Amino acid sequence: MTTRVSTLKMISNENEDIFDNRPKTPPKESCCGSGCNPCILDVYEKLLKQWEERKKNNILIERKKNVISPTSLNTFVVSDNYKASKDYIFLWLEYKGNINNNRSLYLIPGQYIILRYGSMSKAYTPISWSETSLMLLIKVYPSGRFSQLLNNAKKNDEFEIRGPYGDFIYNINSFHEIIMFSIGSGITAVYPIAKVIVENEEEETKINFIAGFQSISCVPLKKELQNLADYWNFVCTLHISEDLVSDTNQSIHGINIENERLSKQSVYNYLQRNQKPNTTLILICGTDEFNHSIEQWSRENNYSHIHVFR
Numbered sequence: 164m165t166t167r168v169s170t171l172k173m174i175s176n177e178n179e180d181i182f183d184n185r186p187k188t189p190p191k192e193s194c195c196g197s198g199c200n201p202c203i204l205d206v207y208e209k210l211l212k213q214w215e216e217r218k219k220n221n222i223l224i225e226r227k228k229n230v231i232s233p234t235s236l237n238t239f240v241v242s243d244n245y246k247a248s249k250d251y252i253f254l255w256l257e258y259k260g261n262i263n264n265n266r267s268l269y270l271i272p273g274q275y276i277i278l279r280y281g282s283m284s285k286a287y288t289p290i291s292w293s294e295t296s297l298m299l300l301i302k303v304y305p306s307g308r309f310s311q312l313l314n315n316a317k318k319n320d321e322f323e324i325r326g327p328y329g330d331f332i333y334n335i336n337s338f339h340e341i342i343m344f345s346i347g348s349g350i351t352a353v354y355p356i357a358k359v360i361v362e363n364e365e366e367e368t369k370i371n372f373i374a375g376f377q378s379i380s381c382v383p384l385k386k387e388l389q390n391l392a393d394y395w396n397f398v399c400t401l402h403i404s405e406d407l408v409s410d411t412n413q414s415i416h417g418i419n420i421e422n423e424r425l426s427k428q429s430v431y432n433y434l435q436r437n438q439k440p441n442t443t444l445i446l447i448c449g450t451d452e453f454n455h456s457i458e459q460w461s462r463e464n465n466y467s468h469i470h471v472f473r
């Protein structure tokens with residue numbers, strides 16, 4: 164798995180440069196009408212306002228030729244699709260267009276894309292990417308329309324992608340510790356951020372990675388988390404809420420396992436053990452209820468540097 168280490172600078176597409184190009188108006192039919200967040204037409208309105216503002220103030224932003232764009236759809240084909248765990252699959256998508264003029268795929272860890280097939284669109288957070296391809300980790304729901312479609316996707320099937328979206332910006336060594344709380348597929352937002360930090364030799368930030376799943380057999384990225392646990396600054400604890408672990412065969416070397424749902428008490432314990440709220444960042448990704456509770460408990464423990472991936 165190769166992860167591109169992105170610079171955390173403002174990234175724009177060639178069609179969003181301020182002097183030669185205003186953002187291109189997306190055709191009306193590029194909105195699928197299914198209430199995506201963000202809708203391509205809203206993104207266009209926002210980028211247009213930003214462009215007008217920059218033009219007024221004569222500000223030039225760095226121009227990189229990204230193969231994906233927040234305001235237009237680009238075709239990708241499935242290059243691989245395989246099981247990641249009981250409920251999860253990995254899906255590799257390869258850019259179908261020409262790669263020339265230094266065009267490349269630029270993503271900041273934690274950013275998401277909108278994947279579209281026919282009139283259906285859903286958001287996904289790439290966990291890994293190269294210059295022309297990206298890898299998604301997808302939870303397959305028995306009655307999930309899009310996740311079932313992706314589960315059954317075959318090599319060379321075509322999907323359209325727009326993005327990237329997401330406003331999380333991280334600066335190297337800006338916190339003493341980052342505590343990452345996720346449940347289920349929320350792991351996709353925090354894992355790439357943990358990886359990029361842990362693999363950066365210049366980083367002195369510690370990562371406390373806490374992820375909740377129903378059972379050990381559901382947990383994706385086991386090997387990847389074990390690899391990160393070999394580094395001095397990464398500690399991982401998995402909270403298993405339903406099929407509790409009683410068998411040592413289910414233990415994962417280097418990873419702590421707790422047989423309990425992430426409760427208020429356990430979250431309080433993580434927060435109070437840390438003791439450095441002013442220099443600690445809290446990252447949260449899960450259901451609305453989970454996000455709300457963890458954010459509230461963090462604030463009750465005097466943490467104010469909090470980012471929720473929604």
Ligand SMILES: Cc1cc2nc3c(=O)[nH]c(=O)nc-3n(C[C@H](O)[C@H](O)[C@H](O)COP(=O)(O)OP(=O)(O)OC[C@H]3O[C@@H](n4cnc5c(N)ncnc54)[C@H](O)[C@@H]3O)c2cc1C
Pocket residue numbers: 275285286287288289299300301302303304305306307308309310311348351352450473
């Ligand atoms: C910014 C963002 C990034 C995302 N990134 C990822 C990602 O990287 N990987 C990933 O797998 N998903 C991700 N999602 C969720 C994804 O967009 C879809 O919502 C998910 O794949 C389900 O879509 P579906 O069409 O299969 O299910 P739907 O047809 O919408 O739902 C069918 C049924 O599936 C179940 N279901 C669906 N979603 C949930 C849920 N979140 N919790 C509990 N039950 C649910 C429910 O029973 C629901 O009734 C992300 C969502 C957002 C907003």
